[in-house]
Amino acid sequence: MSTVQVDEDLYSRQLYVLGVDAMKKVVSSSVLISGMGGVGVEIAKNIILAGIKNVTIQDTRTVTMLDLAAQFYLDESKIGKNRAIACYNELIGLNNYVSVAVDTDEITEESIKKYNCVVLTDWRSLEQIKKIAAICHANSIKLIVVDCRGVFGYIFTDFGASFVSNDAIGERPSRFLINMITNAEEGKVTCDADEPHHLSDGDHVRFEEVEGMTEVNDKEFEVKVISPRQFTIGDTTKFGQYTSVHRSGYGNQVIVPKEFHYMALEEALNHVNEKIVQFDWGCFGRDQQVVLAFLAMSKVIEQTNSPKITEEQLLAAAKELNSAHKIVDEIDEKLFKLFAMGTESVISPTCAVFGGIAGQEVLKAVSSKFTPIDQFLGIGYIEALPTEPKIALTGDRYDPYRMIFGNEQQEAMQNLRYFMLGAGALGCEMLKNWAMMGVATKGNGGVIVTDMDSIERSNLNRQFLFRDKDIGKMKSTAAGEAAKVMNKDIKIEAHTNRVGKESENIYNDDFFTQLSGVCNALGYVQTRLYSDNSAFSTRRQCSSPVLWAQRLTTR
Incomplete structure (x- = not known):
């Protein structure tokens, strides 16, 4: 290996x-x-x-x-x-x-x-x-x-x-300050008020720099959680009394292999x-x-x-x-x-x-x-289904949607006009889904996608609409072209503008009143904050709904 x-x-x-x-x-x-x-x-x-x-x-x-x-x-x-x-x-x-x-x-x-x-x-x-x-x-x-x-x-x-x-949690182990450890058959550990332990039942913890009850230092204990600030570690009656004259001590989560049957x-x-x-x-x-x-x-x-x-x-x-x-x-x-x-x-x-x-x-x-x-x-997303859909299949690629949502909803999807912010990992997935659904394939429907970034090699690992040949191209342009290969009828307009005060002359009230909705698939914190400010919120009232997406590690 x-x-x-x-x-x-x-x-x-x-x-x-x-x-x-x-x-x-x-x-x-x-x-x-x-x-x-x-x-x-x-x-x-x-x-x-x-x-x-x-x-x-x-x-x-x-x-x-x-x-x-x-x-x-x-x-x-x-x-x-x-x-x-x-x-x-x-x-x-x-x-x-x-x-x-x-x-x-x-x-x-x-x-x-x-x-x-x-x-x-x-x-x-x-x-x-x-x-x-x-x-x-x-x-x-x-x-x-x-x-x-x-x-x-x-x-x-x-x-x-x-x-x-080998690592059932998959996140950085928790580390926290100790406030108190009791002498009891189920010794209770209390954390500092500002630092919850982030542990679960069955997790393991190792202590360091604990005074008085020095027996717990550099030893591993299995925990039972009482609250976000308290847990028990078993019998501590034979240990010294916890003190915190010079320091409080620390608890460190220990990652141990977990077996599943x-x-x-x-x-x-x-x-x-x-x-x-x-x-x-x-x-x-x-x-x-x-x-x-x-x-x-x-x-x-x-x-x-x-x-x-x-x-x-x-x-x-x-x-x-x-x-x-x-x-x-x-x-x-x-x-x-x-x-x-x-x-x-x-x-x-x-x-x-x-x-x-x-x-x-x-x-x-x-x-x-x-x-x-x-x-x-x-999982069943039953709430998405209409009560009595009118269904008349036509024999085209969208019949699976008509079967469950009905013809009226499919017609509405095909006439949607959406503004998408970001053509990265989330944006690529969204464009793919919309192409399959038939979004923006009829009438005045359309997708306006903007992204100021160009494609880098590291993007290819998760932004699946891009290939080696696309490195250096603007994301919005390449993503739009790839989505149209999946469904030639989808109408996509690619922009490379940053959404902020500098583009308010483009993304103004007239622009937003023509939209069916906005999809924010950006990772930029500043743009997200801007899109939540009063000016953007006022404009987007004409453009309901607003869809938000975010990702973090495996979540």
Whole structure:
């Protein structure tokens, strides 16, 4: 492993998050992604940019018009071709350090054993998923299963019977001043009022420069958190009495490896409620309903071999599965009705979310860093759905959106006029999503994107619309050109202006009154502050809504 080389210029931001040791594991790994639909290509794009050494894209299905709603490397000229072959040339251009291979055969046990991690995407029967999951579990191959339907998505992970994360937190260890340590069977540590400890139950801490109770110095203790300023460290009755005559002492968080125990899918189905990451605390129990809906769809596919299924079929399968595995107390038939409307709908925004999450799970699997999903995740953005959409499919690339949102909303999206600030990592992702959705493709619709930066080599690691040939070009121009390749109908106007007082003659009241909204995808603090000041706020009242996005490490 010590001989593995990492391009520090290209991966500079990623090295800051992962560290050199974890990054060396990433660039030495092999991953299989099965299914090159909307979420499959998102995952492939993400892990190729991240530098996985060998990525194989596998698919036996051919391109259809429906794929064009989310698979951003496909167009009408590729309909009828194998999906993996059809997007291969675009994927290999993302990272020269990554070897990308195509497999158009069915997955076999022999082919699975070549990889450190296997990712199953798209619709498939529950029996097929179980079979592949059993092979992976028996051979200690990390498995990630992910699918998106409409506004719903789910993930299942199995990283083996014993998986060790060397750094489950992935952030700088906490350091804090001590105010008091009591002598008790559960010795209580109180931190300085201005410095919370930022610890969680089970974390480890080491003390230094503590006076009086010197026995705790240079020793490691497991903590139980009481509050942001207090935690216990076990029996301190035999230690000296804490004093702070000259100094208070410090507590330092110690990063220790954390072990996770995964079940094979067949067993995990009996423990969904124990092995689910609760996401939607506002609608407690919805996550389990979503997982059950995806499992039920896969159960129906055993008979239909198609995602085109009825509400009645979905409910019958859900009842059978729930009777066997006790996943929910009562099936939410309203949720299942909404889910059934979109079993053929794969849309870009949902794929972007789950492609990002699954991509991170791949990095966790191969780098042994951060806390992985253990083991189910289900999310449903039901609030985005209209109550009674009027649906009349037209046979074009936008039908997956009409299936769930209706024709009126699709028409409205195509006529949107948006101002985007920033064409970096977030801006590239947003432009890709808008191109897939059909935003600004009709009438007076349009996207005005401004960014004063030019493209540097380090940008290529995360700003996927750019290639080596684009280095030195203005980001807004190159990003607009790339988005138009994904959808020739999107109307984009590229600016290179800094948004601030010096450009108020351009971005004035007349400009903002013509907009449907503003999307701020900038990382510049000064511009963000300016865009929150009274002058900008007054103008943007004419331009509702205002969308904000930000990123920090893996969040």
